[in-house]
Amino acid sequence: MSRKIHEIRKDLSQMIENYRKLGEDKKEEAQSLLTKVDEYTRELNDAIVVDAADKALAANHISDNERREINRFSYAKYMREAIDGKLSGFESEMAAEAKREATNIGVQLKGVGIPHVVLSNKRAAAGQNVTVPADGGFLVQEEGLVYVDALRAKLILNELGVTFLTGLVGNLPLVKGGQFTAQWLDENGEVEDEKTSFSKYLLSPKRVALTGAYSKQLFIQSGIDIENYIINELTTAHAKSLNEAMINGSGASGEPKGILNLDGIGSVVGGENGAVLDWKKVVGLETAVAVENADLGSLAYLTNSKVRGAMKTTEKSQGTARFLMEGGEVNGYKTVVTNLVPADIKKGTGTNLSAMIFGNFADVVLAQWGGLDFIIDPYTLAKSGDIKIVANAFHDLGYKHEKSFAAIKDIITE
Template sequence: MKRTIRVLFSVLLGYMLGFVAGGAEGAIFGAVAAPIMAEFAQVPAFTLNDGLAKVTLKAMLEQRGQLVKDMEKITNDAEAEKRDLTEDEEGTFDAKRSELEALDKKIERKKFLEEQKRSAAAAAGQELGDGEKKELKNYSFVRAIRGQLGGNLDGFELEMHQESEKEAKRSGMTIEGVGVPAAIMASKQENRDLTVGTATAGGHTVATELQGLIPALRPNLLVESMGARMLTGLVGDVDIPRNNGVGTAEWEGEQDDAAETTQSFDKISLSPNRLAAFTHYSKKLLAQSSIGVENFVREDLEMAIKIAVDAAAINGSGSGSVPAGVLQTADIGSVAIGTNGGTPTYGKIIDLETAVNADNALMGTLGYISTPQMKGVFKQTKIDAGSGRFIMAQDSNELNGYRAGFSTQVPSDLTKGTADSICHAIIFGNWNDLIVANWAGLDIVVNPYTQAKKATVEVIVNSFWDIAVRHPESFAAIKDATLS
């Protein structure tokens, strides 16, 4: 205590002398005098900025993790040698425990302040700062999976897990495995050039024998690219008011009372439905620290979810916990080709547009979607006998002047009459009237037992979604298109 007082007094005296001297000379004198006076007090000199250095929560959590590992090593060494702790080991252990307890208090204060900052920013509709965005990009799905696998989740991944638990609690849900909050899912992973030969540029993270990771052949994701409205980070059930009837105007006499007209409203209700996707990784793959492996795991988990959500948005059954997709939404427009289906003509493509237009819904982000096989039919089917034009031009991605998308996510196994399980769907509409809603982030559950004999880990990813069409009149569909 006395040494501390001497230090503070000495440094303060040095700067006071500089102040008395005044001017530029005084500033120089003070800067020189402070460390000299501190040396006189027999303690290291320091600058005023030392106590103001900003320590991130991530760094504090990493420091905590290291303290725990150091303490575990002390006890593990003694247990391995079947002895009690030595006097020095007890002293070291107690010192680290005291440091850990003090650090835990700092972490709690830091967490509280950062949570208040995030809440205030969210309430004001502000974006995260560059520093916070950079920290989010340091999140590792591989470390999170390894942490649950070994029961030692720590560092930034532990902090994000705790944040995810709070998000889930606000939505009335529970996290079964490792939680990933919405902020991580919303952050974009930046592409970085890594040099194997330079340690600071990635040399420490690139595996020597890592071979190229072969991506799976996956369907194109349609609804988001076509303009579906994505709502993320929701909390609890959500009701969206909908105006389903307009007021009317009446011609009245000069002295007559105006007729009272009332608009009518209903609502779209959105509530979370659990979507469970699973994939498998070898333990050797998860042991890698390569940036390439991290990106592979991120993209694999993300794609597994997106494929399921995309398919549900197009043709979800609407039964049980499965949301209803566009094709299963009541009261959308319908265009039929024939009793037993048939090959679509240019006239039928125009009929889809007409069905939407007839309901005063021809507005917004309009476009067609269908299957890749149907795209081939469009490119080979002539509009008429004489013009030489086709329903879809060879170098175009448009149908009837509107943007068109194609994916195997659109069903090709529908039935109409004798055309059993061979009919394809064609949908036209305002895709901005399709709502895809997401609650919280992800819940990653690691199962090391099912595939244990193959040294493979099963990773189950739980997420929560709902899908709704704002106005059924905004869409029309053909459900009986055949290839021939």
């Protein structure tokens, strides 16, 4: 049975008191306490995330009748009417709900919104027009994905077990545990009182903008499945931006920091100007995580297609016919490939170097607040009859334990 947040915090405080009472000859006990601090900090963050997920789920729970009501919402009608600034009916009600939702999370909509309750419950029509000459034609409908489910399906890191939280209200705090420090003393010296330092950082809404331009004619068409088209276009762009941020986000200009730019992750260095990947470097990534007692959870490798090609043709040891990557895995671990992992890194005289990450991806927390905020501009591209659309979403990324990851960023693949 999972422990409560206050219970874990109480145990952390007790460990600090126990440490203060230790004599200078109790170094092994001090190290044991340090290990416990690390374990309990991880447990505390897990409890905080689970608590936030439970609250979000409760806040967004709706009845079957309410879900049927939400299915009345039409993305196509919403876009069509928003172009003229004249939302009506249920779409107008949901725009008002989006405005209330934004106020609750401290965000001011720049346009008209679609609330999270629609994104997480509205099922788009997944059918296609099928003409049967003998019958004169009919429409086949299959149940489609809700927006949030579709977004998850397109997240590469979703394959790696990233913790994905939606429908949040308020900031989400994660805790970093400090470390004990040792003091050398004379025989009768008195140890100074010391507190273990804990820092807290908050995940808070950061805006990501999705932009596109569409023909006005598209939104007045009724002969094709516009609902699915709109959702697919949005989720593809949305997922791409989140993948890029999780892998290599700069941490500047409002962008969350990605794994490759985190301070404190493990590192394997190839060479002054980069190096070809070999078995020792591959295992070195796992070792860098394991020595921090972080080799648990959703462990996997993440890299790009160039590195995958190199691993499939590089033997572990010459003449063995055993390769770095076999059967879609590296050393028995799941290996996910996306070309969003950079292949253009420069180091020394080396160019076009690639990266690879190993770690526990369950320690990545991807948080989402609210729904989508749409700015619909029928004027900028009016001469060509096109509509410019900017959709804003609100996310942040956090890491429960940076040492759960290790990376090599100077792989020569060509």
